[in-house]
Amino acid sequence: MFNRTGNQIPWWHGRFRGCGFRLTFARDAILNVLSKSNKHLSAEDIYLAVHKIYPAIGLTTVYRTLEILVQMKMVFKFDFGDRRARYELAEGIKGKEHHHHLVCTNCGRIIDYTDFVDKEKELLNQTEKGLQQKFKFKITNHIIQFYGLCDRCQKNV
Amino acid sequence: MFNRTGNQIPWWHGRFRGCGFRLTFARDAILNVLSKSNKHLSAEDIYLAVHKIYPAIGLTTVYRTLEILVQMKMVFKFDFGDRRARYELAEGIKGKEHHHHLVCTNCGRIIDYTDFVDKEKELLNQTEKGLQQKFKFKITNHIIQFYGLCDRCQKNV
DNA sequence: CTCAATGCAAATCTTTTGCATGCTA
């Protein structure tokens, strides 16, 4: 999609329309960063990156925007155990696939993997169904995460 | 096991011997609380409870002791997404079974469940094996957690 | 007797909030 000056209009512009939230420079810049970056950015990572595009932005706005984006389900919020939240674009957006994370407890490196997720999905669906029945608990999302040592860190221990 | 005054000696006394850590009043009191309480206590919960047994204790000591206990693998540390760590005695200790948690995102209630864990274990073992091979990643532990709404909160929404 | 363990106060660090001002729709 293109606007009248010939620039491509980012996909998220549409998602802001009619959702009750306004699309501001700050939000546009933040989504730009998120959609270009690889992943697992902390609020500060995002702040620093956005700062280059839009220097007037404050860290507060980054936090507030991320909260909205999580609410809109455009962004996932993760916690890898280092007391700082990480954000990445949700699945289905920009062709992201369902994946999970391996977190190295030594160096903090994070490896995304997409293997085995089908089998996992199957199991999780079963489990969720069973848990909903047994506990009358309405499951909205889940976390699966593996911790350990990456190849480099195994050598250095 | 009993000492010479006829009091039962807590099981953890043995585990402190020869591990390089000293068994102090504070640590004894903290383990008392952990082994009597149900579960998912925050550092402050523990601090308040220990304070009744051993009023001189400081919150700092609670944190430092918990860190040791996690290191000794006597205690698990959890994060249920509310930015405060939770602690509970490790499995295998005091007959605790392998279990996972359902976390209500509305009221914070936590439900332990032991159902489906066999199937989960099977899948996780497979996954871990596969991931170790593929990424040369040595997995040491994992997190599985479900979030959603408990029965009460579903009614009130 | 020695050095690990402790308590207190202060520091850290991430995230949140209050409030006056700016900007989108």
Add this chain to the structure above:
DNA sequence: TAGCATGCAAAAGATTTGCATTGAG
């Protein structure tokens, strides 16, 4: 133009650290 959005400064809240003192082994 109306209100949502923003930036700044300050607050909040959990956890950690420095340091002098205490106590376990």
